[in-house]
Amino acid sequence: MPRESIDSRIARIRKGAVSLETEAELAARLREGRPLRVKLGADPSAPDLHLGHTVVLSKLRAFQDMGHEVVFIIGDFTARIGDPSGRSKTRPQLSRDEVERNAETYTAQVFRILDPGRTRVVSNSAWLDPLRFEDLIRLASTVTVAQMLQRDDYASRYAAGVPISLHEFLYPLAQAYDSIRIEADVEIGGTDQTFNLLLARELQRAFGQRPQVIMTMPLLVGLDGVEKMSKSLGNHVGITEPAFEIFGKLMSISDDLMPRYVELLTDLDFDDLRSRLGHPMEIKMALAGEIVRRFHGDEAARSARENFTIAYSRKGIPDDGDWVREIALPPGSHWLPQVMKDCGLAASTSEARRLMRQGAVRIDDVKVTDEQAVLEIGEGDRDRKILRVGRKKIARIGARPTA
């Protein structure tokens, strides 16, 4: 790597970050000229990564590209505690089996962004399992209850009379202890991690270590434009989702959200896009295309855009298999609501009936509102029907070949 000034490297590192504590400490460590140990802790309670996670991961990748090492800590132990960060409710505690399974898919997904060659993967149960009660007391004695209650999610829950379990106080301690064990140089997290990150600094000091440099990244707002992106709120875009799904979801964000998404999720420049493309829809398509490209490649990005236009702008039927689910039924008559339920186009026959009543259901582009409607499936492959529920769900129904 060509020599780059410390200042310039710091500028690259802190791009997009909300805070960096402290820049002087970071400069000092960079000056040492060794690969820094950058900590990433992951709580494998929700194994699927979404775009929100990629904000921090991309930053870690940037560190790797500068020659630093990422220590990826699987919080297999802490997952069993349940992190309360940024939540008004306690996270469910997971069983060992669940955690193990989750950790596996999680790791696989993380390497879509991180460089495996510069990543060390460890599990924090390695040191937290054998910890003795005595050790725990020593850890706990370094923090006061008042300090704990500074943290917003504890404070607001406490004020609102929402229960806080004692074990939740142990979570930040465990996370901080991880930093001590791996002697982290740097830790990065979302702004919701600020408290935990700061606490790790204090504990490191108490244990005679140099406190880690910490950097926080903005939380990505979810598709609803209000809450932070999270799987449990259903406002997320998973990085393993099919291309058309990612594209479609991104197209559904409000215009106001676009600049932030462009900034946090791509290397594109929003102002540049705006001056080149003009129309908000074009900009959004560029954003959606870029993100699809990142996880599925150029071809998928092009196809997603094309099919999206066909399906929604022109209300046609896209060619791509992903966009249209293929359904095979035995020849004969089928009660439509039952078909919709069986094919996942409606959650129940009751819902299917409702959708029909509301004019959301079309067969071959003809609206069907009669709840008693019957779908006739003829023999052979000729007679295929297009069933459309709302605008997003499209299925092509044909006869199941008789075996």
Added chain:
RNA sequence: GGGCAGGUACCCAAGCGGCCAAAGGGGGCAGACUGUAAAUCUGCUGGCUUUGCCUUCGAAGGUUCGAAUCCUUCCCUGCCCA
């Protein structure tokens, strides 16, 4: 340990013997509008081939022709006091 207040559908929250599948709001879904959207307006929002039936109001029992509503026990939560 004592006192008090609570636990209602995805979330918040009304209901306090029948008119309750349960008000209202949020969220979600659909339709209209549009530039994909957002905003706005309208409708829907437990299940079941549905003028009816079945399951639901922390759990289990009980009273009653009839219970989310009354009684008993239990479980859970918050507040105050110790």
